Amino acid sequence: xxxxxxxxxxxxxxxxxxxxxxxxxxxxxxxxxxxxxxxxxxxxxxxxxxxxxxxxxxxxxxxxxxxxxxxxxxxxxxxxxxxxxxxxxxxxxxxxxxxxxxxxxxxxxxxxxxxxxxxxxxxxxxxxxxxxxxxxxxxxxxxxxxxxxxxxxxxxxxxxxxxxxxxxxxxxxxxxxxxxxxxxxxxxxxxxxxxxxxxxxxxxxxxxxxxxxxxxxxxxxxxxxxxxxxxxxxxxxxxxxxxxxxxxxxxxxxxxxxxxxxxxxxxxxxxxxxxxxxxxxxxxxxxxxxxxxxxxxxxxxxxxxxxxxxxxxxxxxxxxxxxxxxxxxxxxxxxxxxxxxxxxxxxxxxxxxxxxxxxxxxxxxxxxxxxxxxxxxxxxxxxxxxxxxxxxxxxxxxxxxxxxx
DNA sequence: TCTCCACAGGAAATTGGGGGTT
DNA sequence: AACCCCCAATTTCCTGTGGAGA
Numbered sequence: 001x002x003x004x005x006x007x008x009x010x011x012x013x014x015x016x017x018x019x020x021x022x023x024x025x026x027x028x029x030x031x032x033x034x035x036x037x038x039x040x041x042x043x044x045x046x047x048x049x050x051x052x053x054x055x056x057x058x059x060x061x062x063x064x065x066x067x068x069x070x071x072x073x074x075x076x077x078x079x080x081x082x083x084x085x086x087x088x089x090x091x092x093x094x095x096x097x098x099x100x101x102x103x104x105x106x107x108x109x110x111x112x113x114x115x116x117x118x119x120x121x122x123x124x125x126x127x128x129x130x131x132x133x134x135x136x137x138x139x140x141x142x143x144x145x146x147x148x149x150x151x152x153x154x155x156x157x158x159x160x161x162x163x164x165x166x167x168x169x170x171x172x173x174x175x176x177x178x179x180x181x182x183x184x185x186x187x188x189x190x191x192x193x194x195x196x197x198x199x200x201x202x203x204x205x206x207x208x209x210x211x212x213x214x215x216x217x218x219x220x221x222x223x224x225x226x227x228x229x230x231x232x233x234x235x236x237x238x239x240x241x242x243x244x245x246x247x248x249x250x251x252x253x254x255x256x257x258x259x260x261x262x263x264x265x266x267x268x269x270x271x272x273x274x275x276x277x278x279x280x281x282x283x284x285x286x287x288x289x290x291x292x293x294x295x296x297x298x299x300x301x302x303x304x305x306x307x308x309x310x311x312x313x314x315x316x317x318x319x320x321x322x323x324x325x326x327x328x329x330x331x332x333x334x335x336x337x338x339x340x341x342x343x344x345x346x347x348x349x350x351x352x353x354x355x356x357x358x359x360x361x362x363x364x365x366x367x368x369x370x371x372x373x374x375x376x377x378x379x380x381x382x383x384x385x386x387x388x389x390x391x392x393x394x395x396x397x398x399x400x401x402x403x404x405x
Numbered sequence: 406t407c408t409c410c411a412c413a414g415g416a417a418a419t420t421g422g423g424g425g426t427t
Numbered sequence: 428a429a430c431c432c433c434c435a436a437t438t439t440c441c442t443g444t445g446g447a448g449a
Contacts, residue, residue: 319412339438344413364447368411 057204060248206247
């Protein structure tokens with residue numbers, strides 16, 4: 001008998017196509033945005049510097065992919081079709097970089113393979129511009145997730161102004177492509193950065209369900225053995241779910257991948273609508289559980305107090321009741337005891353995250369107006385998350401002790 | 406319609422930690 | 428080390444709220 005690993009998957013042809021870091025080579029849904037990028041890069045082909053561009057929009061809207069597509073287009077042009085364009089492109093992911101210095105360091109590292117140490121910020125900048133001079137000509141720097149550097153935006157005005165300030169030689173044309181999914185951050189930039197970075201700014205609006213559907217179709221063609229694997233409703237439902245939520249391609253693809261995996265693990269030959277629904281529920285559950293793990297200690301305590309009440313069937317419970325139990329628990333683990341006002345916010349936050357459910361009550365002149373809370377997730381899920389948090393070891397969720405002190 | 410309950414939640418004041426400066 | 432400054436979290440203070448019951 002052949003082992004269960006022997007057979008080919010009856011569903012996937014190339015699962016990789018649905019993974020997070022797969023980059024498509026064309027983005028028909030972003031034609032307009034790519035055109036704008038093209039016109040920003042156009043001056044470079046005429047021997048001037050490329051314009052500085054700022055790409056913004058929510059996560060999963062193809063900002064990074066669009067930049068990569070257009071940049072490789074330009075690289076191809078530089079190598080094969082143009083003898084005036086001498087181009088160097090650098091792609092920097094600022095995901096773990098929180099200061100301008102770290103970004104500069106990363107740039108120099110990518111150019112030379114050397115980490116700088118013991119340098120002041122301004123020396124590091126000098127070092128970077130030296131490298132620019134060495135390379136010469138057109139240099140396009142893509143700074144992905146640039147909002148990570150927060151308010152330390154030196155790099156964002158130094159590079160666009162490098163030529164006019166004389167940091168680099170006459171024949172060096174550095175420019176920046178900034179990518180951010182934090183719209184607030186963009187508005188808080190200092191005016192001088194806005195001036196230089198706003199040569200061109202390209203907004204990536206969330207995809208609608210139709211666009212998401214097209215994206216999924218294209219991926220599905222490659223990812224699955226043949227089109228019969230997918231039920232006719234699968235892609236419409238997956239894209240509708242994603243469109244209603246974040247409108248992100250990442251999310252839509254996530255649903256599709258999860259649904260296909262579910263089908264695969266059940267030994268089904270086709271992916272159906274119900275697989276997608278199940279996938280959506282599972283992903284949501286994982287998201288909420290992840291959210292529970294990531295709470296602060298105070299959030300965990302608020303959750304623990306409510307969970308204890310849930311276990312003794314005392315939910316939904318009033319804020320005041322939960323607060324009493326919370327105080328007791330906080331004392332037990334030697335933690336801070338927050339004021340009730342703050343606890344209300346904590347509980348409200350948990351409600352917003354879907355971890356709890358809040359309902360409004362009003363008993364008029366008897367009891368007045370108040371809220372009650374209960375768990376919005378399965379009790380076991382909360383118990384299992386909480387019992388894996390070492391800070392909470394001293395707490396027994398099965399005893400209800402209220403403190404009035 | 407008026408009153409009144411008991412908490413909700415806004416606003417202002419306070420605290421306390423992290424970073425930079427001398 | 429001593430100091431200040433900035434920021435966010437939290438506390439303190441207080442007004443707002445909707446409906447049951449008179």
